[in-house]
Amino acid sequence: MKKFFQSKSSANSVDTVLAGLGLELTSVERFQQIQDAFLGADSKLVDGSVWKSPGFIPIISTDFGVQTNGVWIKCVGGELAFTFVGYNPEYADSYFEIARTERQFLYWILAKHLEYLKLGDPSLKLTTAVEVIAEKFAIKDLQVVRDVVLKEDLFSAGLSALPAFQSKQPLSLSWPQANYDGLMPSSNSDYETRSVSTYELYPRFFNKNDLRKIDENLDGQNLINQFQIYLENKNFDSAWATLNSHGWNVRDAELCLEEFAEKQASDLANLISNWWCKLKKKRHWSY
Secondary structure, three states: OOOOOOOOOHHHHHHHHHHHHOOOOOOOOHHHHHHHHHHOOOOOOOOOOOOOOOOOOEEEOOOOEEEEEEEEEEEOEEEEEEEEEEEEEOOOOOOOEEEEEHHHHHHHHHHHHHHHHHHHHOOOOEEEHHHHHHHHHOOHHHHHHHHHHHHHOOOHHHOOHHHHOOOOOOOOOOOHHHHHOOOOOOOOOOOOOOOOOOOOHHHHHHHHHHHHHHHHHHHOOOOOHHHHHHHHHHOOHHHHHOOOOOOHHHHHHHHHHHHHHHHHOOOHHHHHHHHHOOOOOOOEEEE
C-alpha cells in the first residue's frame, strides 16, 4: 500500500502545515496508524501528489479510493481558516464539507470504514482494525457508531445521529441549511461572491440563480490580473479565493502564492507556500 508521503522531506513539510493549523490527529504519524489498521481495506492514506489548488491538503482516500478527503483552507476576514472536505473527481470537480472539527473528521473516516464493512457483512461485526483505531484515538462510543451505521440506509443520516455532530454540523449534514453557520458558501448563507472559490461550488448547496451569479462574476476575468487587483487592495479573502479556483497554470499559481504569503504575512501562509511550491509538479500542469 502507498505510504502517506513519498519522502521524508515532504512528510515533514505537510506535518508542519497541519501543526500550523493547530491540528493533532491529522499528523503523518497518527494517520499512519490508521493506514496500518486499514491495510487491505477500503481506505488508504494519500501522498502529496493528490492535490488541486494550494488550499487543499489531502489526507486519506475512501469509497474504494475514488474520494479524497482532507483539509480545505479558506481566507475569512483576512485570516486563513480551515475545514474538512471530500473531493470526488467524478462529480462536479468541487469540494463538499464533511467535518468542521478534528473529532468529526475522525468519526467520519471511521463511519466510512464501517459502511464499507457493512457491504460485505450486514451484521457489521466490529473488526480488529476498527477496534484498534478506536483505541488509538480514544473513541469510547464505538458501538454507538456501529449501531447508527447499521441502522441507517443513508450515510449522512447515520452521522447526524452521532454526538460529535450535534453541534457545528458540516454543510453536508446541516438540515435545514439555513441553520448552517460554518465557513463554506451556499445559497442559504451570507457570502461575498468574489470570495467564493469555484472549487466550493458543490451543486447540491446552490440554486441555479446563485450559480449563475457566481459564474457571471468570474466569466472572462483574467485570473492573474484579478488576483493582483485584490492583493494590491489587501482584499485577501478574494485574492485567496481567486488563487484557489479553476483555471491556473501551476507556475503562475506558485508565483502568486508566494506573493500572497509575503503580503498576507502570516506564519500559516508561509508554511502553505513553502509546502505547495516545493511539491514535485509537472511544469505544464494546471488546476
